[in-house]
Amino acid sequence: MIETLFSNLAIFVLSLLVGFEVISKIPTTLHTPMMSGANAIHGVIVAGAVVTASLANSPAGYVLTFIAAALAAANVFGGYVVTDRMLRMFHKPVPVPTKNADRP
Amino acid sequence: MTTLEFAIGAAYLVAAVLFVVGLHLMRAPSTARRGNLISAGGMVVAVLATVVFALLDAGGSVWAWIALLLGLLAGGSFGVVRARTVKMTDIPQLVSLFNAVGGGAAAAVAFADFVLHLTGVTLGLTSLVPIVLDVLIGSVTFSGSLIASGKLQGVIPSRPLSFPGARVINVAAVVVALGAGVLSILSPHNVVLLVVVLIASLVFGVLMVLPIGGADAPVIVSLLNAFTGLAVAMAGFAIDNQAMIIAGALVGAAGTILTLQMAKAMNRSVGSIVLGGFGTGDEKAVAGAPGQDVANIRQVTADDIAIQLAYAQHVMIVPGYGLAAAQAQHEAADLATLLTDHGIDVRYAIHPVAGRMPGHMNVLLAEANVPYAQMLQLDEANAVFDTCDIALVIGANDVCNPDARKPGNPVSGMPILDVDRAKSIVVIKRSMSPGYAGIPNPLFTDAKTGMYFADAKRGLDDIIVAVKEYITA
DSSP states (O other): OHHHHHHHHHHHHHHHHHHHHHHTTSOGGGHHHHHHHHHHHGGGHHHHHHHHHHHOOSHHHHHHHHHHHHHHHHHHHHHHHHHHHHHHHHTOOOOSOOGGGGOO | OOHHHHHHHHHHHHHHHHHHHHHHHTTSHHHHHHHHHHHHHHHHHHHHHHHHHIIIIIOOOHHHHHHHHHHHHHHHHHHHHHHHHOOGGGHHHHHHHHHHHHHHHHHHHHHHHHHHTSSSSOOOHHHHHHHHHHHHHHHHHHHHHHHHHHHHHTSSOSSOOOOTTHHHHHHHHHHHHHHHHHHHHHSOSOHHHHHHHHHHHHHHHHHHHTTSOGGGHHHHHHHHHHHHHHHHHHHHHHTTOHHHHHHHHHHHHHHHHHHHHHHHHTTOOHHHHHTTTTTSSGGGGGSOOTTOOGGGOOBOOHHHHHHHHHTOSEEEEEEOHHHHHTTOHHHHHHHHHHHHHTTOEEEEEOOTTOSSSTTHHHHHHHHTTOOGGGEEOHHHHHTTGGGOSEEEEESOOGGGOGGGGSSSSTTTTOOOOOGGGSSSEEEEESSSOOOTTOSOOGGGGSTTEEEEESOHHHHHHHHHHHHHHHHHO
16 A cells, blocks of 8 residues: 555655646747646646446435436536636637747 | 556557647747647547456446447536637636646546545555545646636626625635635545635635736736646556656646746736735736826827828837737738738737737737747847837837836836837827836836827727828828
């Protein structure tokens, strides 16, 4: 039990560090889509709802499964769709030359 | 370790890599969309692996799977419909809403794990502690984010709300939540205690966000986003699911960084924002700007502005909250296109917190087809303000207040756009009412500045009409 805890803690801490490293390189221009994209990633809680379903064996369990699944699905589907909608606008083909020329 | 467990572990590893690569690609506009899709791919892998494992390992009752499917259908369709129909100006409250349901889901998963283990296998400390933490954090994010979303939407007044004794109830809620939490770890199998944790945390979430002013709400949304990440990671600890631990930690880190950067750009500390409404300076914001010398204001007409624009070479548009609130991004882009077609160089100076949350202005302008290359960040814009013939400030205030360079006022030290260094300045603004900081802005009384009092949308429409006359004439 304690071995599992420690390996999970190690994964947690290292993921935090990777998160700090990756996120701090994102420019302010993209912060809104990034926040929305990160928001979608915590929709992985839908996997937790699946585990809940596999354990549920009583009416109370079914109700909790439904609640967890509905909330998680709104998070994960909505999160990815709205982020994609935003980023699609950033990625429109632009006929204007880039202005790298006037950078020092 | 069975073959199945090995396969699931491998799938979670793949999902984790896809999440990190996806976030990494979000650092440039050209790759960001692909990054989000890759992250979504990671999500599919993680969830499918969990489904396969759950079916093969535990099985579960048919009713539970039906409940899951119904829930997924209900929540999923709600999320997709809202995501596809939301107006770009309303993005902040939708992000907050999705954050709320994520936190609620995390709390529900932990709560269910506890309830489903009331009989049979006793939960060890390594499960109980994360379960209680998850219920606590998840519930706070759920109610807190709902309130923040309501404030951004305008359903709940965006001014700081407080009532006598709020602070006492707040502290009491924390004490009760923590106390019941500790007790439910010490005496497992007691669901009543966990319900107390749940309710006290929900109350705390509401009371934590109500006193926070609307302008600070995006910072709170970001902070609560970090909380949800932690709650999901805790759920991962509780049910021993590495995909949830990794994803939760990544989001926790993202939310934390964003919160700190945002607070810095607004010249506020996270602590003072969280404690914001408790009688510290926020009342000033509604009182008006004392000391603004209204006698020196030079008002201009749409025609005056059109002449200036038509004869300029370099124009810098400085969009602010007012533009976002009036949804005038398309008008601003139309004006810019008109001028660009006439051979005038037009660019946008975008403050990190312009709009309603960091980077929101970029989303709005992208929606209006403004090329990414025309959007300058703070440093890039400040390097070229000297060469601008005219800076057109649309609904921005504190982010270009030159007093930020002087000590001893609420915006001192805040990074600002050096609009006052442009050769001339035009400000489109509805009235002389102060910005969020509640102080006068000397830019508006500068001899170089012309004020045009109008709603951003209508004002820009009038200017476009006037410019067309000069350009086509």
